[in-house]
Amino acid sequence: MKMPQLLIILVTILVHAAGAFPADRRGLPGRDKHATWDDVNVVAHGLLQLGQGLKEHVDKTKAHMRDVNAKLKAFNGTMADLERKQQEQDEALKARSREVEERERLATELAEEVRGQVEEAKKQSEDIRSRMDRLEEKVDEVQGVDSNNSDHTFIQRLVVAQNRRIDQLVEKIKHQQDKLEKQSLHLQALQSKVAHKRVKSHRRRDEETALRGEAEHSNNTTGFAKDCHELFVQGQRASGVYTIQPESSRPFNVLCDMTSEGGWTVIQKRQDGSQNFNQLWESYKRGFGSLNGDFWLGLESIHSLSKQGQYVLQMELSDWAGQQQVAARYRFQLDGEEKLFALHLEEESSSGVQEDIMTTGASGLPFSTADRDNDLAADVSCAELLSGGWWFSSCGDLNLNGRYPRRPSVLRRHHFRRQGMFWTSTKGQKNSVRTTLLKIAPATTKQ
Structure with missing residues (x-):
């Protein structure tokens, strides 16, 4: 029974009890005095029921309050855990971002180094190619010499030596090209790792945004044109x-x-x-x-x-x-x-x-x-x-x-x-x- 209803019943009983008592009890016959005590008993019984009802209501209210307090404590604990996890994820994301930036810096430095080596190799290749062209012209000139020339044997030896030199230069060029290709593959591997880290970082950021209830529609494309x-x-x-x-x-x-x-x-x-x-x-x-x-x-x-x-x-x-x-x-x-x-x-x-x-x-x-x-x-x-x-x-x-x-x-x-x-x-x-x-x-x- 609710508190307002109990108060209404109490007031009604008191009003009826007050009306049952006579203004002057000395002039009343014995029957009226007996009826008054009955009314008193009724009032007392009603008050007893009212007290019991109030006690039950108070007990229920206390139990309800304890339940509410327990739920509030559990909710506060959950919020504290979420805040702690969010802080840990923010720190991890910052660490990953710093790692990605460091890898990008290293990849940029390596790219500059490879570019310098490529330019140097180009200069060497150009010089070697120029030498090869001069040697080839000499070979053609030597091959055009008349076979009756008295220095024919010496010229043949010269041609063989020049051909050997050309072969050595070609081998050097191939070796330099192999080194450049290996460095290029290494650079591509580093760039691939950096791109992979960046994708994982973006994915983690999207998951954290969704956890906070702030996720937005994102475009999964890389942003590069197709041609x-x-x-x-x-x-x-x-x-x-x-x-x-x-x-x-x-x-x-x-x-x-x-x-x-x-x-x-x-x-x-x-x-x-x-x-x-x-x-x-x-x-x-x-x-x-x-x-x-x-x-x-x-x-x-x-x-x-x-x-x-x-x-x-x-x-x-x-x-x-x-x-x-x-x-x-x-x-x-x-x-x-x-x-x-x-x-x-x-x-x-x-x-x-x-x-x-x-x-x-x-x-x-x-x-x-x-x-x-x-x-x-x-x-x-x-x-x-x-x-x-x-x-x-x-x-x-x-x-x-x-x-x-x-x-x-x-x-x-x-x-x-x-x-x-x-x-x-x-x-x-x-x-x-x-x-x-x-x-x-x-x-x-x-x-």
């Missing part, structure tokens, strides 16, 4: 090196050629012969060179771009005189390594280009290098004969990854002309090449 044209759509207009991430691929750097129509991703560029393109399968698969100079993007990276949809390949060539400028455009697709990076081409009917640099009839050709002979020539390896790696159908049609002559005079020698960069015109004429630029963009890009 140079997407960067163009996002507002980038300056040509240069950018980081992209094609679908289902890792991020990597590319050279973007931004034109008024859209962004083109450059997959091969040769302008000064600073990079040796006579590489093996694994090098062509991963890519090599400098994005600020001569380079090959890498078959795996080109395939990751191609599989995103329909792309267009544009090829721009120039000769040594700088007068002949040739460009051709094709619909382009590149298979993966399981199909030997086979190239599929379809000539663009609307490109307006009269020259056909690559014959589209050879579409579906696999890629070939000196250690992976996949060309269509049955009796010879075109990559060994011509130098470099390419989609060879035969050994006389086209090779834009051949040797880069140091001087135009070298082009006149048959040996170097055969191994140099060249393309065959529609009239069957072989044309030497000085610069090349191969770039791709989505087929939806304005032509």
Whole structure:
């Protein structure tokens, strides 16, 4: 029974009891006195019940208060545990952030060190290449000496010594390239670890935000564009090196050629012969060179771009005189390594280009290098004969990854002309090449 109801009953009983007592008890007969004591007994009984009810209510209230206090203590304990855990997680997150920053700093320092070593190696390679060219010219001059010369034996010994020196220089270049590749792999491993730490840090931060009830909708994408044209759509207009991430691929750097129509991703560029393109399968698969100079993007990276949809390949060539400028455009697709990076081409009917640099009839050709002979020539390896790696159908049609002559005079020698960069015109004429630029963009890009 509630407290207000008990008070009402008590007041009612007292009122009735007061009305039952006479104003003057001396003049009352015996029967009235007896009735008054009954009323007193009723009042006393009611008061006793009221006291018992009040006592039960007080006991229940005390038990309820004890239960409430116990729950409040448990709640306070839970809140204290949550605050303690939150502090521990904040401290752990700060420690991880400091660790990630330290790793990024170390990766940056290592990248600078590797860059310096690469530049030094380039200078040494350039010097060695220059020496090799001079030795090759001397060899050609010696080989042209008349066989009746009295110093023929001495010249032969000189040729052998020079050939031996050339072989030693080539071995040194290969050794330097191996060292650079190992350092590059080490740098990539460090960058991968830093990226992994950063992803784990972001994931932990999201979990902590959800625990506090402040979780917000987050975007799981890395924020990288899938190719140079997407960067163009996002507002980038300056040509240069950018980081992209094609679908289902890792991020990597590319050279973007931004034109008024859209962004083109450059997959091969040769302008000064600073990079040796006579590489093996694994090098062509991963890519090599400098994005600020001569380079090959890498078959795996080109395939990751191609599989995103329909792309267009544009090829721009120039000769040594700088007068002949040739460009051709094709619909382009590149298979993966399981199909030997086979190239599929379809000539663009609307490109307006009269020259056909690559014959589209050879579409579906696999890629070939000196250690992976996949060309269509049955009796010879075109990559060994011509130098470099390419989609060879035969050994006389086209090779834009051949040797880069140091001087135009070298082009006149048959040996170097055969191994140099060249393309065959529609009239069957072989044309030497000085610069090349191969770039791709989505087929939806304005032509």
